[in-house]
Amino acid sequence: MPAPSTRTALADSSRAPRLGGRLWLDFVNSDDEHRGRRVEHLTDFATWTHWLADAGVLDAERAAQLERRALEQPMGAQAALVDARRVRNALRTLAERGATQERARDGALAEINRVLGRSAGTRSVEAGPAGFARSFRAGGDVFGGLLLAIVESAAEALVAGEIARVKRCQGQGCARVYLDLTRNRSRRWCAMADCGNRAKAARHRSRRQSPPGTREPTPLRPRSRARSRRRGS
Numbered sequence: 001m002p003a004p005s006t007r008t009a010l011a012d013s014s015r016a017p018r019l020g021g022r023l024w025l026d027f028v029n030s031d032d033e034h035r036g037r038r039v040e041h042l043t044d045f046a047t048w049t050h051w052l053a054d055a056g057v058l059d060a061e062r063a064a065q066l067e068r069r070a071l072e073q074p075m076g077a078q079a080a081l082v083d084a085r086r087v088r089n090a091l092r093t094l095a096e097r098g099a100t101q102e103r104a105r106d107g108a109l110a111e112i113n114r115v116l117g118r119s120a121g122t123r124s125v126e127a128g129p130a131g132f133a134r135s136f137r138a139g140g141d142v143f144g145g146l147l148l149a150i151v152e153s154a155a156e157a158l159v160a161g162e163i164a165r166v167k168r169c170q171g172q173g174c175a176r177v178y179l180d181l182t183r184n185r186s187r188r189w190c191a192m193a194d195c196g197n198r199a200k201a202a203r204h205r206s207r208r209q210s211p212p213g214t215r216e217p218t219p220l221r222p223r224s225r226a227r228s229r230r231r232g233s
């Protein structure tokens, strides 16, 4: 059996997690490290457009159109994917260290402004079956503008002063980031039902395994059971 790796960049058909609370944080989590296993959800241009459609950034028609163009212009599509991952790296640095490190904010800002600076195109509001939606048609490069909604979401977080509330999950082997909207900023896990419960179970196990003298006092344990525990077991 191969040794377990935390950096297995494998294609995965499962959906990328949506627990960041903001589009840009969900995008960072598309490079998903969870339970010590890393899954890259943007394996090729098609999965990148699927991700955008799933996040509501592209409608199905536009996603299909882009995939057709990607077949005609594979080099351009590949370059767009590489660019998306580059921006994602900068946004992860912003999510993980932006609250405390000016350098992390500056680096992300440069990437955000690089994308915003090239976003020439046409904005509009369009009526659809589910209501109104904003639309952006990039001018020039057909693949341009794909990152725009994402970097605007990150820019909005900077403007709104939200970065201080962005956290990385404290779960072991989990790198998911999220916006902590609790009043006292006490959220510690990407999901309570997942990393939260695992941490709780681990705490419980370590209490059971620790020597009796180091355990927290517990009320009236039957004598025979207490004696049968050997020190250090």
Ligand SMILES: [Zn+2]
Pocket (backbone or CB within 6 Å): 169, 170, 171, 174, 175, 176, 189, 190, 191, 194, 195
């Ligand atoms: Zn987690």
